[in-house]
Amino acid sequence: MKNLFSENNISKIGLGTWQMGMKGWGSDYEDSTVIDALVYGINNGINFIDTAEIYGNGKSEKLIGNALEQIDRKRVYVATKIAGFNATEKKVKKSINGSLKRMKIDYIDLYQVHWEPSIYTNMENLFKELENSIKEGLINHIGVSNFSLKNLEIANSYLKDYKIESNQIKFNLVERPSKEIIEYMNKNNIKLIAWSPLAQGFLTGKYGPGNMPKGFIRKVNKLFKEKNFKRYENLFKILRELSMKKNASITQIVLSYESSLGVLPIPGFKNKNQVKEIVDSIKIEISEDELKEITDVINELGTIKSNEEMFPRTLPNFLVKIISIFI
Ligand SMILES: NC(=O)c1ccc[n+]([C@@H]2O[C@H](COP(=O)([O-])OP(=O)(O)OC[C@H]3O[C@@H](n4cnc5c(N)ncnc54)[C@H](OP(=O)(O)O)[C@@H]3O)[C@@H](O)[C@H]2O)c1
Numbered sequence: 001m002k003n004l005f006s007e008n009n010i011s012k013i014g015l016g017t018w019q020m021g022m023k024g025w026g027s028d029y030e031d032s033t034v035i036d037a038l039v040y041g042i043n044n045g046i047n048f049i050d051t052a053e054i055y056g057n058g059k060s061e062k063l064i065g066n067a068l069e070q071i072d073r074k075r076v077y078v079a080t081k082i083a084g085f086n087a088t089e090k091k092v093k094k095s096i097n098g099s100l101k102r103m104k105i106d107y108i109d110l111y112q113v114h115w116e117p118s119i120y121t122n123m124e125n126l127f128k129e130l131e132n133s134i135k136e137g138l139i140n141h142i143g144v145s146n147f148s149l150k151n152l153e154i155a156n157s158y159l160k161d162y163k164i165e166s167n168q169i170k171f172n173l174v175e176r177p178s179k180e181i182i183e184y185m186n187k188n189n190i191k192l193i194a195w196s197p198l199a200q201g202f203l204t205g206k207y208g209p210g211n212m213p214k215g216f217i218r219k220v221n222k223l224f225k226e227k228n229f230k231r232y233e234n235l236f237k238i239l240r241e242l243s244m245k246k247n248a249s250i251t252q253i254v255l256s257y258e259s260s261l262g263v264l265p266i267p268g269f270k271n272k273n274q275v276k277e278i279v280d281s282i283k284i285e286i287s288e289d290e291l292k293e294i295t296d297v298i299n300e301l302g303t304i305k306s307n308e309e310m311f312p313r314t315l316p317n318f319l320v321k322i323i324s325i326f327i
Contacts (some may be wrong), residue, residue, distance in 0.1 A: 016267055026213065037275040048079065203239075
């Protein structure tokens, strides 16, 4: 099997679908609106979509299934994730089959382990079972998400006939994983799929100290604090200037900058206008000087370290399952 990212023509930007399953993002959108928006994105140049069995307890996958019925499924690379608490040798097949059924498809392009399984999980058997699932034609490629460098190395060492092809991590202009993990991933041809590429809307320019987003997900996000809008004031200034100069939105400059770094941003969305802006950002070229200007200000202001560990690995699966009903 060809490497998913280096040997296929995947769009520079994908679409994330956490919002499709979760009202924790606010109540300003409907199921039919997000389905239409996703179909619009796929029909207009985006061919990579990311979801997870856990988003809205399967709702995101179900809505994707409705969208996929309206297009030729083969045109799209579908990536989903097995929840860390299900990521055991015994439960893998059940999770894969559940995702296939909800999305009404017969194979998954990229199957990702959503977060590092608990320390009570036999990771070797888990990854062997994922290899078996490829051989059975249920999934085509294996990826992980929120994996530390150490566990990425361990997981890779358990695979015999295939490789880990991606690690999905929080990555945007102000929140970054360690340099070491990025270097390891580059060296080992592991694609960085950037989650929260817009820092959950912080980087779109539409929010500020007097105008914070609604919904509990961003209420608990520590980034949405007055001090952080102040800290990144100079970054916003440069983004605003570039946006005027290039006749593009701040969101588009951010996504275009990130994809020029070689990562695959998967912004979440709520409506067709947002997807249109995302799609159109693929065409925006950022010059070397402009890239440098953004990079310099980020270096000067510093970034916040993305925490790789989503749940403490010492927590038993049943407890993580209870906590994660909010995802
Ligand atoms: N692997 C993991 O553990 C993990 C964790 C989180 C997310 N993810 C994946 O990554 C995807 C994206 O990350 P995210 O959802 O955290 O956040 P994000 O993509 O950084 O931000 C999404 C928000 O950005 C705003 N937005 C999108 N397009 C816009 C546009 N054109 N103009 C203005 N605002 C726009 C919307 O905000 P408003 O709501 O304010 O309109 C949207 O809800 C998710 O959907 C999911 O697939 C993975």
